[in-house]
Amino acid sequence: MAMLMLFYQKMRKTREYNQAVLEQTKFGTKTSRIETNIKNVQKMYEGRLKRVQQTAQRMQSSASVFFQRMAGLDSNNVNINMMGFNGLTGYVLNATKGMLVGKDIKDKDKNVLGKIDEDRFNEMMQAYIRRGSNYFMYEFGDDGQPVKDDNDETKYKTLYKDWEVTAFKDALQYAQTQQSMVQQEVANTTQQYQNNVSIWLEAMEAQIEAEQDAALEPLEYEQTMMELDKAACDQKVTRLKSELDSYTQACEQEAKDSAPKFGL
Secondary structure, eight states: OHHHHHHHHHHHHHHHHHHHHHHHHHHHHHHHHHHHHHHHHHHHHHHHHHHHHHHHHHHHHHHHHHHHHHHTOSTTTOOOOTTSSSOOOHHHHHHHHHHHBTOEEEOTTOOEEEEBOHHHHHHHHHHHHHHOGGGGTBOBOTTSSBOBOTTSOBOBOOSSOHHHHHHHHHHHHHHHHHHHHHHHHHHHHHHHHHHHHHHHHHHHHHHHHHHHHHHHHHHHHHHHHHHHHHHHHHHHHHHHHHHHHHHHHHHHHHHHHHSOOOOO
């Protein structure tokens, strides 16, 4: 009778143990699914965050070129002639041209002295680029050196009128000053724009992180509850395994004790 009772308890405990092991397996599958969902959500928001950061970087990198183009200081307008005497930029050349060509040149009393047409301006600019302002004052030979007269004095030129030279130099100097001011303005505007982009990026990062936290919160809560349930299930499996082992040993022992013994 005791053997039957022990066997019955062992079978009942075996069913409980097997059921608990099945539940334990299901918890493992569910936990893995939740972990995958969490990783997918994190990956999605990491992708959004990276795209926003790349956008901000492109905006900051292109800001300088954009504002230089607006100010006429982009590569199409700032062409430095490395072979020229003064290495003038295209911006200064165009600004100087705009102030001189076709305009009435006046003296300090507002009297019109004349006009410089485009051909005359190009001639004077090329002369300046090759030799600098001295070209307007002295004659140069084929060797590039000032020509001397019979008294070994540098010969003055009469090709350009004084008012032409004065107007050209004044316009050139003003254009160079104007370029420096525009460059500084472009630098300041670029820096301000880049600062604004940084502020925008911080706001977007904070927004994306907040949305990620909101999306992860229910998943992380489910994961926590699942881990607690799984831990309880693991403890149950361990307890049932210990009880099942005890019944198995008891059955084995009862079987030995109940076996008929024959003496010699």
